Amino acid sequence: MEPDPKQERKGKRDGWIFFFAGLIGALIVGWIIFPLLLYSERSQPLNFSHVKHGPESSVGLDCEECHFFYEDGTFSGIPGLKKCIECHEDPESLYTDSPEEVKLFTNFIEPLKEIPWLVYSRQPDCVYFPHIAHVKMAETECRVCHGDFATNHTLPVFKVNRLTKYSIDIWGRNIAGYRKNTWDRMKMNDCAACHKQQGKEHNNACLVCHK
Amino acid sequence: MKKRDSAKGARYGMVIDLDRCTGCGTCTIACAAENNVSVLYDESDKTRNINWLKIYMLTNGKAFPHTEVVYLPRPCMQCGNPPCVPVCPATATTNDSDDGIVSQIYTRCIGCRYCMAACPYHARDFNWFDPAFPKGMDRYLSPEVSPRMRGVVEKCSFCHHRLMSAKSKAYFEGRRDLREDEYIPACVEACPTQAITFGDLNNPKHRVSELIKNPSAFRLLERLGTEPKVYYLTTKDWMRRMADNYLQGESKKEGNRPEKKNG
Numbered sequence: 421m422e423p424d425p426k427q428e429r430k431g432k433r434d435g436w437i438f439f440f441a442g443l444i445g446a447l448i449v450g451w452i453i454f455p456l457l458l459y460s461e462r463s464q465p466l467n468f469s470h471v472k473h474g475p476e477s478s479v480g481l482d483c484e485e486c487h488f489f490y491e492d493g494t495f496s497g498i499p500g501l502k503k504c505i506e507c508h509e510d511p512e513s514l515y516t517d518s519p520e521e522v523k524l525f526t527n528f529i530e531p532l533k534e535i536p537w538l539v540y541s542r543q544p545d546c547v548y549f550p551h552i553a554h555v556k557m558a559e560t561e562c563r564v565c566h567g568d569f570a571t572n573h574t575l576p577v578f579k580v581n582r583l584t585k586y587s588i589d590i591w592g593r594n595i596a597g598y599r600k601n602t603w604d605r606m607k608m609n610d611c612a613a614c615h616k617q618q619g620k621e622h623n624n625a626c627l628v629c630h631k
Numbered sequence: 632m633k634k635r636d637s638a639k640g641a642r643y644g645m646v647i648d649l650d651r652c653t654g655c656g657t658c659t660i661a662c663a664a665e666n667n668v669s670v671l672y673d674e675s676d677k678t679r680n681i682n683w684l685k686i687y688m689l690t691n692g693k694a695f696p697h698t699e700v701v702y703l704p705r706p707c708m709q710c711g712n713p714p715c716v717p718v719c720p721a722t723a724t725t726n727d728s729d730d731g732i733v734s735q736i737y738t739r740c741i742g743c744r745y746c747m748a749a750c751p752y753h754a755r756d757f758n759w760f761d762p763a764f765p766k767g768m769d770r771y772l773s774p775e776v777s778p779r780m781r782g783v784v785e786k787c788s789f790c791h792h793r794l795m796s797a798k799s800k801a802y803f804e805g806r807r808d809l810r811e812d813e814y815i816p817a818c819v820e821a822c823p824t825q826a827i828t829f830g831d832l833n834n835p836k837h838r839v840s841e842l843i844k845n846p847s848a849f850r851l852l853e854r855l856g857t858e859p860k861v862y863y864l865t866t867k868d869w870m871r872r873m874a875d876n877y878l879q880g881e882s883k884k885e886g887n888r889p890e891k892k893n894g
């Protein structure tokens with residue numbers, strides 16, 4: 421029997437519909453659902469407010485008060501509990517009525533337990549990053565790499581890649597690799613691109629940043 | 632890949648006085664401890680164990696009482712013209728930094744071991760096993776040096792992390808230049824007879840620059856043109872002759888003298 425040409429055309433059209441439905445489905449899974457599944461969300465042990473402590477606040481601390489350099493040139497990074505206790509010494513006289521301050525005393529200061537901060541910018545083991553070379557010698561602003569932390573009222577959610585265990589701030593939030601701000605991603609190529617842009621290409625030699 | 636200009640920047644090198652070396656092995660231990668070198672289930676398996684700084688025992692082959700022994704510590708020579716670099720298909724080892732130290736990036740290495748075949752000094756070791764440390768020793772690991780995984784090659788880095796630490800400290804004090812004693816590798820620091828001198832070969836004020844002018848200074852396999860930055864000193868002529876692959880009857884005056892070449 422001869423195939424009905426009408427029937428054949430319909431079959432072809434159906435084929436295309438299924439193809440596109442499948443393609444769109446695959447794109448949604450690959451570009452939206454998978455990236456969502458890839459990262460698990462964790463919140464910080466304490467909601468620290470940079471704004472309440474910072475230079476503009478009533479406390480009026482300079483950034484360097486907590487994020488300072490040691491005499492050997494290493495960086496304090498996120499300060500230890502000792503730094504908090506310097507001001508938060510008496511659980512009877514709280515500075516605010518924030519539950520976070522109570523939490524600071526009950527969970528950490530009283531049992532003298534370091535706060536297990538989740539570090540957004542933790543680099544892999546093979547990376548050596550001297551803050552002093554960037555902040556002091558090259559006069560780079562903190563926000564160039566870290567974003568506007570100083571104006572944060574709350575700490576952002578910490579998203580960690582389930583496979584690599586690196587923070588999303590290293591990998592970049594945009595799955596297509598699109599980067600608007602310098603602080604959107606912290607991968608090797610971003611470091612290298614900045615070195616190049618600053619005319620410091622010699623710092624892209626492997627051993628400068630790898631250990 | 633960019634080739635570095637050896638006259639620019641620093642060119643760190645070492646001078647090892649073989650007449651002073653007693654072969655005690657302190658440098659190799661200091662090196663392994665400093666650089667988180669893992670410990671094998673059986674360290675006597677010399678085909679598998681890892682040694683960034685190996686000590687060779689050389690004798691003049693004569694019967695007693697004319698026997699003479701020289702102990703020769705051998706780190707990576709940080710060649711100015713390193714044969715290991717161009718063979719690497721992964722660009723995991725390069726000679727592009729401003730300090731003349733040949734890099735080895737473990738996370739980039741694919742473990743093909745071409746570099747091991749190319750290195751004429753056997754300065755490279757392969758990780759046959761996952762890194763392991765005897766119980767309790769893991770507490771002494773240094774956070775300054777990244778651990779290596781199974782399947783990659785490692786080698787001496789002249790304790791490059793110490794250079795970085797020294798630089799950070801200098802930056803804190805607002806300096807960019809390092810003093811001679813600010814950066815020295817662990818082996819140099821540990822040597823009880825102070826047989827090893829370390830410094831910048833490009834800096835005429837550093838002691839190494841003076842020492843390499845010594846007529847008894849030489850480098851290993853100099854005729855290969857690898858331009859090693861590790862120099863040796865010895866007064867023993869037979870040792871000098873061992874340092875290069877001379878043919879029988881070839882004059883010892885030929886070659887094997889430090890040339891005024893940069894590398």
Ligand code: SF4
Pocket residue numbers: 718719720721722723724739740741742743744745746747783784
């Ligand atoms: S073993 Fe590693 S460093 Fe050596 S040549 Fe192969 S990839 Fe390069």
Ligand code: SF4
Pocket residue numbers: 706707708709710713714715716733749750751752753754755786857
């Ligand atoms: S001694 Fe061997 S590993 Fe070291 S730079 Fe020379 S060729 Fe490369």
